Amino acid sequence: MKFGIVVFPGSNCDQDCYYAIRDILGCDVDYIWHTVTDLRGFDCIILPGGFSYGDYLRTGAIARFSPVMKAVKDFADGGGLVLGICNGFQILLEAGFLPGAMLRNKGLRFLCKYVHLRVENNKNPFTCLFEEHEVIRMPIAHFDGNYYADSRTIEALEARGGVVFRYSDEKGGIAPETNPNGSVGNIAAVINEAGNVLGMMPHPERCVEELLGGEDGRRLFESIVSWFSGRRGVGS
């Protein structure tokens, strides 16, 4: 299986994702410059965190127009796996891969800390190694993580199980106090209808080693690998 990490001008977590996948998981991975338009040979594309184009105008507002994004659209439409982390999620929203948009955090301050997440949907390539409603720990680091969509879109999203993670307390309780940025329904991660494009605000690549405070992020990458090898095995 081969991962591809897109590098936009201003991406910061591209090297962290590369390290997590190659050095910790031992998988094949390559960087993809944002002007590349041919994604053949890749099985999972990652849009990493960071401040693409300085987050000027709106987070992800300029990066979505990079040449690579057309190729990512075709790749996703063809069933390829796409994972957008933090700024990557914001780019997927601006580019219309996923419904909704990000507003500034309710406290109007950048937030960097570990949070608890409850797994809402483990029937997809990104969380198939997690238990239903399992509570995990991952770090967040963002200024605009306040997910918003109009009520009609949210109802449809919830109805089809499109919410993958919610901000919770250590026992899985969902309440305003466990919501760091004000996102509607404590939503922390959203998947598309086809189930192959995931956008998430927490950073899995930052918790792949106990040394740095947690390993729950590692299981997300392992889910992708196991799903991919399972699928290839079954030939679905």
Place this chain on the structure above:
Amino acid sequence: GRGQEQGQSRPSWWELGLTEAEYREIVEILGREPNWTELGMFSVMWSEHCSYKHSRPYLKLFPTQGSRILIGPGENAGVIRLDERWAVVMKCESHNHPVAVEPYQGAATGVGGIVRDILAMGARPVAILDSLRFGPPDDPRSRFLFQGVVSGIAGYGNCIGVPTVGGEVYFDEAYASNPLCNVMCVGLVEIDRIARARASEVGSPVFLVGASTGRDGIHGATFASQELGEDSEASRPNVQVGDPFMEKLAIETCLELVERGYVIGIQDMGAAGITSSCAETAARAGTGIEIDLDKVPLRESGMTPYEIMLSESQERMLVIGKSGRENEIAEVCRRWGIGCALIGRVTDDGMLTVKRGEIIEARVPAKALAEQVPVVLSRESRPSYIDEEWSRDPVSLLGAKPGPSLLAELASAGKTRSGKARCEPEGEPGEPEKEPEEEKDLPRFSRDLLKCLSSPTIADKAWVYSQYDHMVQNNTAVLPGAGDAAVLRVKGTGKAIALTMDGNGRYAYLDPEMGGAIAVAEAARNVVSTGAEPVAITNCLNFPNPEKGETMWQFSRVVRGMALACEILGTPVTGGNVSFYNETLGKPVYPTPVVGMLGIIHDVKQRLSSGFVREGDIVALIGPLDGRGASLGGSEYLKVKTGLVTGKPPQIDLDVEKRVQRTCLRAAQSGLLHSAHDCSEGGLAVTLAE
């Protein structure tokens, strides 16, 4: 330029902050009168900020040699060996004056500048720390500055993807109209890839890489060399605005240029922009540089040679390329989408020659600009306040005779309430800071402890560091708030580095020599408390007006105290920064030495955090327990209880200090310790509560 056009009443050199003696020296060097552009170049390079003309004679006292020191003071940053392959690069810089005028941009450009100093050594920036000092947070202006500076550091540091992992925040009336913002950056470089900021090969192409040049911050350097007066608002030069996105592109571009071996030398365009970068790189190599201003990309029209040479526009680097690699250098810059202009060549005449097309606008010896500032022989006079302060006895001021009951109470205080008051400026969505009802009936010393724990200087700083991305780059092994120093693992080496920034203005005010020694010792204790061996320091020396005898009396003693402590604790000085004129309307700040220290943990698994780990563990206090030299003079406890900063501060015995630190380090290295925490503000009681 200003002087020439208006019929100036005062001589031009006075207007640019030079003395008559300095002007005569310039005329002698040139063998003629300088023109306006040349005079501007000298005025900036010979300003206190760039030349250290007041502090240079004293800084010679610092020990700078050591087995691990690869590059000491004199280059853009110090370089310390980590192992046979890797080296650590570090430096700190002060941005006090710009922050007083515009806190967000002042702090942001402070981060940008110090990051480029690390980049100039060919190193990847891996950590940022900041040491901040404001007036009390209940004063609206101080709160505005505090919030602005923190969000400026966060806004810039987070965007360039360098984690802000540590530092300190102090609040005291002395800094109300003169905030201090010292920023430290640390980088990693492979030893065979270290870049030197030297224009060593004649004929090499000279590039300006990064943003275009505007009228930003002209006289930023001289502005930093003047006291902020009543009209500092009006005399404000164009404030410098940072572009972190451009900085990120500059980081990746420069590292790739070094990686590909296209570069001979790199220098940040800090204070005095093109003038300082060209003069210093040429002076270090004994060569010259000739540039053509027509090749410099400009952001504003009609800029004079004076303005172009003195502009302090941000996010610009001077890159001395290898001859024949001009196209490859331009290609790397094009791919990263960053500006790149070939503005000149290295020459062998030792001159900095500035042309516009064929007209020579300035021609000045590079060494004269960079190294030959006439050093100022300062007079020192012992301030009268010293004897007054030492005559007061803190314990009697506190009206309490400490006895067994005190120790018993303090021990039990830890159980009643952890006192997790948050250091949050009012108007923030946090609990109000009123004293809850049930505290009234607590024993006196328990109430005192809770008061100390809620004093802004001691209180929990999560409100600050949660705004910093302190995890990016996947190296932060001990997170902010969890240890006495930040600890970053170094991938592929099994080792880790410990980083801290520490200073104490009150001790240095009350007893400068002791204050200087304590600042170094305090930083070393924090490093040792994470299981790391202290190896080297950088520093920021924040002082009032050097033209006053008291200031230089304080300065000479602080430096002497620091030098002695560095000698005994084995932490040589690898460079740093001096910031004078921290004084507004005659009201000076405390003399404030801030020490940035590096420690090395040989096995990352032996790193320590500062919290208790397991019930039943033994709690031990290491150090002189006979009370020798102990004192509540200048303590936070005294300030919290009486509002006074007075008395003779604690007298440190550096030999005992070294033995205490060695003991803690050996215990950590032999796996005896779960955690360690240094006693500082608020003493043993606060340490136990934390």
Place this chain on the structure above:
Amino acid sequence: MRYVATVKVMPKKTVLDPQGSAVKGALLDLGYGGVKDVRIGKNIRVEMEAPSKSAARALVEEMARKILSNPVIEEFEFAVIPMDSSGEGAGGIAP
């Protein structure tokens, strides 16, 4: 011909505006009791060459729809005026 376009991008009424409510709170705290509602958006000034005013308007509309605003959470309005020789353009503050 040189034109100056001023594009006003505001958060939709139905969407929470964290910045607006924070500024409202600050104004009330400072004694401006009369303040009832605050909403904060962007004011984007674009100087551009275009063959005609209508061509300029079409271009600005397309830019505003495609990149300068996010239709999920924002709405925009714009004005385009020719830039007279002095470089002055109404709508934008001194160029």
Place this chain on the structure above:
Amino acid sequence: MRYVATVKVMPKKTVLDPQGSAVKGALLDLGYGGVKDVRIGKNIRVEMEAPSKSAARALVEEMARKILSNPVIEEFEFAVIPMDSSGEGAGGIAP
């Protein structure tokens, strides 16, 4: 009386506007070759009660100077119009 104030806060001409230059670059990359300059600031809509229009103008000016803008790096201009019964206010997009 209810009024709607629109305060336009822009970066001073002499101060670098990194956001403006980044958006200009993006517009050029997207083929809008005619774009010569972009500057981005804030558009603040304030709904307020005030005894008279002149009173409202005075209040808005003070708020703009003290809180809504940073005089060191920004400049502002504003307009105040009465809010008719329908809650509509020209200048501000549909309230």
